[in-house]
Each structure stands twice: as structure tokens, then as C-alpha cells.
Amino acid sequence: xxxxxxxxxxxxxxxxxxxxxxxxxxxxxxxxxxxxxxxxxxxxxxxxxxxxxxxxxxxxxxxxxxxxxxxxxxxxxxxxxxxxxxxxxxxxxxxxxxxxxxxxxxxxxxxxxxxxxxxxxxxxxxxxxxxxxxxxxxxxxxxxxxxxxxxxxxxxxxxxxxxxxxxxxxxxxxxxxxxxxxxxxxxxxxxxxxxxxxxxxxxxxxxxxxxxxxxxxxxxxxxxxxxxxxxxxxxxxxxxxxxxxxxxxxxxxxxxxxxxxxxxxxxxxxxxxxxxxxxxxxxxxxxxxxxxxxxxxxxxxxxxxxxxxxxxxxxxxxxxxxxxxxxxxxxxxxxxxxxxxxxxxxxxxxxxxxxxxxxxxxxxxxxxxxxxxxxxxxxxxxxxxxxxxxxxxxxx
Amino acid sequence: xxxxxxxxxxxxxxxxxxxxxxxxxxxxxxxxxxxxxxxxxxxxxxxxxxxxxxxxxxxxxxxxxxxxxxxxxxxxxxxxxxxxxxxxxxxxxxxxxxxxxxxxxxxxxxxxxxxxxxxxxxxxxxxxxxxxxxxxxxxxxxxxxxxxxxxxxxxxxxxxxxxxxxxxxxxxxxxxxxxxxxxxxxxxxxxxxxxxxxxxxxxxxxxxxxxxxxxxxxxxx
Numbered sequence: 001x002x003x004x005x006x007x008x009x010x011x012x013x014x015x016x017x018x019x020x021x022x023x024x025x026x027x028x029x030x031x032x033x034x035x036x037x038x039x040x041x042x043x044x045x046x047x048x049x050x051x052x053x054x055x056x057x058x059x060x061x062x063x064x065x066x067x068x069x070x071x072x073x074x075x076x077x078x079x080x081x082x083x084x085x086x087x088x089x090x091x092x093x094x095x096x097x098x099x100x101x102x103x104x105x106x107x108x109x110x111x112x113x114x115x116x117x118x119x120x121x122x123x124x125x126x127x128x129x130x131x132x133x134x135x136x137x138x139x140x141x142x143x144x145x146x147x148x149x150x151x152x153x154x155x156x157x158x159x160x161x162x163x164x165x166x167x168x169x170x171x172x173x174x175x176x177x178x179x180x181x182x183x184x185x186x187x188x189x190x191x192x193x194x195x196x197x198x199x200x201x202x203x204x205x206x207x208x209x210x211x212x213x214x215x216x217x218x219x220x221x222x223x224x225x226x227x228x229x230x231x232x233x234x235x236x237x238x239x240x241x242x243x244x245x246x247x248x249x250x251x252x253x254x255x256x257x258x259x260x261x262x263x264x265x266x267x268x269x270x271x272x273x274x275x276x277x278x279x280x281x282x283x284x285x286x287x288x289x290x291x292x293x294x295x296x297x298x299x300x301x302x303x304x305x306x307x308x309x310x311x312x313x314x315x316x317x318x319x320x321x322x323x324x325x326x327x328x329x330x331x332x333x334x335x336x337x338x339x340x341x342x343x344x345x346x347x348x349x350x351x352x353x354x355x356x357x358x359x360x361x362x363x364x365x366x367x368x369x370x371x372x373x374x375x376x377x378x379x380x381x382x383x384x385x386x387x388x389x390x391x392x393x394x395x396x
Numbered sequence: 397x398x399x400x401x402x403x404x405x406x407x408x409x410x411x412x413x414x415x416x417x418x419x420x421x422x423x424x425x426x427x428x429x430x431x432x433x434x435x436x437x438x439x440x441x442x443x444x445x446x447x448x449x450x451x452x453x454x455x456x457x458x459x460x461x462x463x464x465x466x467x468x469x470x471x472x473x474x475x476x477x478x479x480x481x482x483x484x485x486x487x488x489x490x491x492x493x494x495x496x497x498x499x500x501x502x503x504x505x506x507x508x509x510x511x512x513x514x515x516x517x518x519x520x521x522x523x524x525x526x527x528x529x530x531x532x533x534x535x536x537x538x539x540x541x542x543x544x545x546x547x548x549x550x551x552x553x554x555x556x557x558x559x560x561x562x563x564x565x566x567x568x569x570x571x572x573x574x575x576x577x578x579x580x581x582x583x584x585x586x587x588x589x590x591x592x593x594x595x596x597x598x599x600x601x602x603x604x605x606x607x608x609x610x611x612x613x614x615x616x617x
Contacts, residue, residue, distance in 0.1 A: 297490070298492050298494075301490045301492060302492075302503070302507065303475060303478075304449075304451055304478065304484055304490075305478070305479065305484075305503055305504050305507045305551075306475050306476065306478045306479020306480070306504070306507035306508055307475060307479075307507045308472040308475045308476065308507075309471065309472055309475075310472070311507065384471075387451060387452040387453065388451045388452070389446040389451040389452040390452065392451075392490065396488070
């Protein structure tokens, strides 16, 4: 223990250098992980269901950007071969005055028809961290996403006001690092009321009686599930061919669309991650090698006293492991603290910038230890190839 | 104990021209002998000591410890030979700054494979004998030059090596400390070790079995 303390004291500046390098590596990696999780989560969601909307420009809400999807169309979709279930949905922007340019990061109200099980194959139910999910027959209750709850300090039993009506929060979702983190999920009847309250055009149409609409016709879209063994793209194409007046998203096309729309960020963060790896790696390797070269005189003395290559190699390897492990752990801790501080600030606007996944932390630690040991071994090899007298002279 | 024959060593000047430092130097030192090598600065005394101590290679010639030609050994073989047979006292002490005085002394035992409680007891005895026992937990920068050289001397003799090589051991010391170190080296010779001291101090030669001068790369009596 005393020996370890002595080593760590002797390498204080090296450890500080490694700490900074690893902290940078982990922080940038966590930002990259965050965007990857976001894209993966969205991808998993859209590949788990067929999303259908009414044809038209309509509200342009949610993922489908369609118009009204009447109940008759939903019934016809349910009759298409290969369809296992159809859940009517209403998706609205929480605040329609904000731009819908960044739809993927927008706060949304999602109304669900709870008489139908969720047809999404990858999300049979959304994971609830506290409280419960919605039940059939619920009114004026809401389940909120983790980021939405955090930004407003909401918990189970709290309340949120939507279009002038108060909703009791009965559940908070687990943090999913994708769109539902910013959702307010309510029964579809409540969402329909909010839609009418938000949309003056819809109010005018309903008041004029020009269109024979009932409450069941007020849907912005539907989630469609397919039977076991059915090809979801083929089912989607059959809906498109067989049901008039609908926009049907082919799952694989939507996945592709999502990926291409996030490709820039994906590439940006992959680039940042790669740069972090190179810069952090070079900085770490350089720091460790420099620490060994700095002690060239000590190595000369030790060789003069009889240390063999194996003895010195073992000694340096042990020291480099202790140093890089300490620096690596301190770097990870620094990155976690930094990430928590920044995310605490970003949570006020429902955002989370970092995702410190176990694979990132383990990878960063393993990478730093291996690279540090390799750099130290290389430097030691260079040092021991000198004669003891030369090493002492150079270190003088 | 030590036999060196035909030692040749050259360095390259910045201009690239060879500078011959040793030109067939011969040196034999038996156990119990205290040999002093004198000579002007730059005459190659330290190089001679480095070569016979296996700290650097000669261009030609052989070095034998007892009946083993150690100059023919590989890098690790030479390390083991040094650990087994040689104790060094350097002009600039060469203590490791990250280790305490006691740990610096024990370093010699570690590389000779003689660590453990016996080595620690012996190290403490030596520090006591040299009057620096109360400094055992101090780090080199916290010690005076004289104290550092006493610690370095303890390190050199910890394993009772049959060959002691001292390069200007009193060069950075005051008279009192210098005398203490020289007396310690003479004591080792009287105890049976072969001792070679490179020094320009006249008092180093007192009690010497032989005094050589290094001139033009060869040792002269």
C-alpha cells in the first residue's frame, strides 16, 4: 500500500495528464453514445410498427405528417391481410406556437386508444419508472416521459395543465434516450379534446357541420401491428394499395428516412468520437512514455544495481497499470461529474447531452490501461537498450 | 577478483572524429586490495570504471570477475553479474529521489534477490554505522550531500560485494564527509573486498595498495 502511494505520488502529474485525456475521451464518447442511442431507439420504434396517417398536410404532427384518419379508414386497415391490430392515435405538439422544424426533439402529446393493445412489436408497453401506465377508462390522467418530468420537476401525483385542463400524472417513463422522453401520454379522448381546442380550422369545420365527423374520426394516425410471420413492408404496401386516403410509412423506408435525417449528427459524433480516441490516445501514450523517459536516470541506476530487463519491465508495467488505472478512473469520474453538471443544466429544457453507457466506461478504461501499458513498455524497451552509463548520462 | 586486459574505448567527438579514451588499459585487483586511479579530469578514469563495472561496453578487451569473463555476457547476464559482484559509489550519489534513504539502500538487495527482513536489518545497521540512521525515512532531496553519499555507500556495500568501484566518491563532499567515505572503503578492503577508487584527492591514496595514473589511455603505476 505504501509502495502504491509512493508510485502514485511520483506520477502525480502523469496521472493528472491521463485524467484530463480520459475525461475528454469519455465526455465526447458519451455525447456520441447519446446520439447513437437516440437513433437506435427511434429506429427500433419505427421498425416495430407500421405508421399510418390520413392523407394530407393536416396538422403535420408526429412522425407521419398526415391529415385526419377517420374511423372508417381504421376499420378498413384492420381488415387488410396480415394486420394483427390497429391502435388509433392522436399526436399533437405540446406547444403549437413553436417551430416544428426539430420534430424529433419536440415535446409532444400522444393520445392512445387504450381499448387496443399497443401493436408495436418492440414496445408492447412503454417502460414505466414510477407509478403506472394508462388504463382503459382513464380520463384526465397522464404518463410523462423522463425528460419532460425532469424539466418540470414532475412526479407521480403531480399535475400538468394541457389546453387549460389539469391532468394528474399517474406515471413517469424510464429514460429511453429517444422521442418518448419528451412525451405526455394521455387517453385518446383527452387528446382529441386538446386537438380541437388547439386547431381553429378544425373547430370551424366541426361547427359548420360540413363534414360528418364524430369523435372517433379525430385521429392523426394509427399504429399498425402485423401477424407473426408476416412481412411488415408487404403488409404496409397492401394497406397503401387497399385503403384509400392514407399515408402509409413502410417500416424499412421510415427507418431509412430516420437514419438519413440523423446521418449528419451520427457522422458528426462518430467523427468526434474517433477524434477523441486519437487525441486522447496520443495524449495518454505521450504522457506515459514521457513519464518513463523522464526517469531514464533512475532506470540507469537500477540497471547499474543489477536490475534485469524482466525486472524493469515488470516494475514499469506494474507502475503504468497503477498510474493508468488511477488516471483512467479519475478521468471517468471527472467526465461523469462534468456530464451530470451539464445535463442538470440541459434538463431544464428537456435535453440530455450525455449517455455514459457501461460499454463506454469499460472501453475507455480498458483502452487507457492497454495504451498506457503499451506506451510504457515501448519507452522501457528504448531505455533498457541503452547502457546503464548512457542512461545515467542522458538523465543527468 | 578483477582482471581487465587490453581495454580500448573511443568516443566520437561532435565533429565525428574518434577520441580514444582507453588504449589497451590493464588492471588487476585482488580481494583485500585498495587501488586508487588518479589522473587529470577528462583522462578517462570514469570510463575505465564504467567499463570494468559493466556499465558500458569496451570497443575491445576483456573484463573478468574471478574466473568469469563477464564482458562476454549479454545484457541481462551483465546485470546479474553486477548485482552479484559489484557495488558502486558515484560522485553524484545517484539515489532515487522517489525512495526514502532506507528504500534506496534496500534497492541493491532487491535486484540481487536478497530482499527480506535480513536485508532490512543489515541496511539499518549500515545506516547506523554511517551515522544516518535517523534519516532513514527521509527522501534524498531532504538530505545533505554528505548524508546522501553515506546512504549511497550503504547501498553499495549492502550485499557485501567482492568488488567495490567508487568514482570520485568524495568529489561533492566536504573534508569530514569525504574522509568518512574513504575510511569506509578502506574498511571494506580490509574485510576482503577488491576496491577501486577513482579520485583526484591526494588523501584518497593514503593506505592504498596501489596508485595508478591514467595517461594516454593506459594505466601507469
